[in-house]
Amino acid sequence: MKISFSILAGLFSLGNLSVLIDSSFFQFQYLTNPHSSPSFLVIFSFALLNFGLQFPTYFRNRPSLSFLVSLVLGAGIMLLLIDWGLSNEMNPLASEVLLHIFYPCFYSVAFFVFGFIISIKLRFSFPAITKFMYSAYTCVFLSFLFSLFLFGNDAYTPNLNRYYLQFLVFSDLCFLLCFIFFLIHFSFTSDYLTHPFSYLFETSKKIFEDYNDASLEGSRDLKQNLWSLYDKRNWKSIMDSFWFQILVDETLDNALEHGGKRGDDTITVHVFESPRYIDVYVIDRGKGFNPRLVPNPLTTDRKMVSTGRGIHILKKLFIVRWNFLGNEVCIRIDKSKSENWKSFH
Numbered sequence: 283m284k285i286s287f288s289i290l291a292g293l294f295s296l297g298n299l300s301v302l303i304d305s306s307f308f309q310f311q312y313l314t315n316p317h318s319s320p321s322f323l324v325i326f327s328f329a330l331l332n333f334g335l336q337f338p339t340y341f342r343n344r345p346s347l348s349f350l351v352s353l354v355l356g357a358g359i360m361l362l363l364i365d366w367g368l369s370n371e372m373n374p375l376a377s378e379v380l381l382h383i384f385y386p387c388f389y390s391v392a393f394f395v396f397g398f399i400i401s402i403k404l405r406f407s408f409p410a411i412t413k414f415m416y417s418a419y420t421c422v423f424l425s426f427l428f429s430l431f432l433f434g435n436d437a438y439t440p441n442l443n444r445y446y447l448q449f450l451v452f453s454d455l456c457f458l459l460c461f462i463f464f465l466i467h468f469s470f471t472s473d474y475l476t477h478p479f480s481y482l483f484e485t486s487k488k489i490f491e492d493y494n495d496a497s498l499e500g501s502r503d504l505k506q507n508l509w510s511l512y513d514k515r516n517w518k519s520i521m522d523s524f525w526f527q528i529l530v531d532e533t534l535d536n537a538l539e540h541g542g543k544r545g546d547d548t549i550t551v552h553v554f555e556s557p558r559y560i561d562v563y564v565i566d567r568g569k570g571f572n573p574r575l576v577p578n579p580l581t582t583d584r585k586m587v588s589t590g591r592g593i594h595i596l597k598k599l600f601i602v603r604w605n606f607l608g609n610e611v612c613i614r615i616d617k618s619k620s621e622n623w624k625s626f627h
Contacts, residue, residue: 294450294454320365323385323389324385327389327392327393330396331354332351334395334399335347335399338403338607347399347402350399357388357391361388413467414467424459425452429452488554489515489554490552491550492504492507496566505531507551508530508553512526515555517560529596531592532593533562533596534549535592536611550565551564558617558618559615559617560614561612563613564610567609569607570605572608576593596613600615600616602614
């Protein structure tokens, strides 16, 4: 997921950089070619479809989505090859038909398929992102209205008379607005995976990485390896074994319960250590949950319920954060507060 977001952001940057270089140093020598910008938009459509296929996670039980994307990718590649052949033969009539009919049809189909994939995935109700997606739809709508206003007033945007420039401006607006709403929704809260600015200056080092099947045997092996790390790093002087037992059992048991529904699911554990903190990451392959909706077990109506107490205990002891899907938890252990843990009950 993080990789797909990074690739998409990188493509936006490359597209903007190419337009900036071509307009500044080459006076639109390359992008004014009628075949350059359509080819660029086809490649961008490929990236967008791949992003949709991976967002928010890949559905192995929906191979039809991959098949649909493959068909569109194949049509786009064939379109590029035909365009390249016609440009070599210097057939102006066929090139005009290709540029004004086939390319716009391909863009429409590609974006329709992209929206269809996102809608299908949201039907599976990823609890933590459903609300955010309404904000994303609002961002797209607002970007569209603002783009129409910009492109309809030559006094504001006299140089945006080419449709690929208009497309890049619209895409940038969508990306920036969605990113801002994403920060507001997921980052500026105590429930989601975020760190203070001081985290940038921490010299943390990865000291452990392991993964295993999402099964009782795999979970048991991961627990044993974490206990070996506990002994090897001499964490007994920092954290009593009782609290470490709670950390290991609660995180791995939850990952097994919520992320081990399919036979090939795995659980991954990463551990980082800095002079002050120990960060334990446990990642499963489930659809996650919304940590904001976890009820407090101390309320009157929850006192007789036996489940849901593990997260509450962890949050009393450690700094607990989740990623925005809810299938990755980070337990941050503050070494300087180890003396206070014995007071918790």
